Amino acid sequence: MTWQLKNNLEIYTEEVIVQHIVVGRPHRPVQNAILFVRKGWIKVRYNLKACTLLPNTVLIIQSNSIFEFIEADPNIELRILAINSGFESIAAIKIRRYDVRTFFTTSPQNHYQLTEAEFQELWEVLELLRGRLFLPNKDRTRKEIVHHLFLSAIYILADITIQYNQITFTELNRADKITKEYIQLVTANFRKERSLGFYAQKLGISPKHLSETIKQATGVTAGEIMNQAITNEAKVLLSTPERTINQIARELNFSDQYAFSKFFKRRTSLSPSAFREKM
Numbered sequence: 257m258t259w260q261l262k263n264n265l266e267i268y269t270e271e272v273i274v275q276h277i278v279v280g281r282p283h284r285p286v287q288n289a290i291l292f293v294r295k296g297w298i299k300v301r302y303n304l305k306a307c308t309l310l311p312n313t314v315l316i317i318q319s320n321s322i323f324e325f326i327e328a329d330p331n332i333e334l335r336i337l338a339i340n341s342g343f344e345s346i347a348a349i350k351i352r353r354y355d356v357r358t359f360f361t362t363s364p365q366n367h368y369q370l371t372e373a374e375f376q377e378l379w380e381v382l383e384l385l386r387g388r389l390f391l392p393n394k395d396r397t398r399k400e401i402v403h404h405l406f407l408s409a410i411y412i413l414a415d416i417t418i419q420y421n422q423i424t425f426t427e428l429n430r431a432d433k434i435t436k437e438y439i440q441l442v443t444a445n446f447r448k449e450r451s452l453g454f455y456a457q458k459l460g461i462s463p464k465h466l467s468e469t470i471k472q473a474t475g476v477t478a479g480e481i482m483n484q485a486i487t488n489e490a491k492v493l494l495s496t497p498e499r500t501i502n503q504i505a506r507e508l509n510f511s512d513q514y515a516f517s518k519f520f521k522r523r524t525s526l527s528p529s530a531f532r533e534k535m
Contacts, residue, residue, distance in 0.1 A: 267386040268336040282324040282488040289338040291315040296332030312375035315367040322488045435473040446485040487523045
């Protein structure tokens with residue numbers, strides 16, 4: 257699902273989301289968003305990591321990141337708050353010395369399991385905001401109330417995540433930190449850099465140590481994480497019909513279309529053209 261916002265803010269319910277979800281097809285949202293799971297569960301893959309979001313969980317979705325729905329509880333209750341990058345209040349909002357834009361980029365983790373009380377407070381503000389978004393634009397107080405309810409939700413969430421982030425930094429061991437940093441580097445550089453040596457140098461460790469650490473922490477190889485990043489990006493690019501398969505092959509730094517097609521079919525059991533036809 258891509259957040260094609262008609263307004264500066266949109267709140268999607270599970271009914272709307274189910275109509276637009278294509279399970280197993282990664283996509284890249286163009287806006288920042290926050291996913292709130294109140295009941296049930298949903299499995300997602302976000303920035304190369306698969307996770308199951310349980311009740312009272314919040315997932316922060318950064319714009320232009322790779323996001324994929326894997327499976328969802330048919331009885332799930334959730335909301336997605338999508339935020340237009342041009343939202344006029346964003347630049348003015350200051351939270352603990354950083355603004356809302358950096359709130360979406362500086363968090364050391366992407367999802368948070370909250371207490372029931374913490375989540376309920378957020379959910380109530382979110383539902384008040386959703387109700388106001390449905391009011392006609394001509395309502396004289398709508399704009400101001402929407403502005404302040406949005407502020408309230410962000411302040412509450414920021415206050416909660418700051419506390420959780422402090423705990424996270426304390427609990428992360430060395431292997432976890434290396435793995436997290438490796439995934440961040442791969443996400444930023446995989447189009448041009450495929451050498452394990454490049455990433456090991458960036459992390460200040462040997463390629464052997466990097467390889468062993470990733471395997472120990474994740475159960476898969478560093479190369480598998482790299483291949484997953486390439487595959488996800490290929491699926492996203494194949495979803496844009498204006499690009500030819502040859503152009504996508506070049507964009508992903510393959511020697512030619514044949515090499516790309518061979519790689520993609522080995523990973524998905526479908527050729528790029530067959531994958532595109534299924535869309």
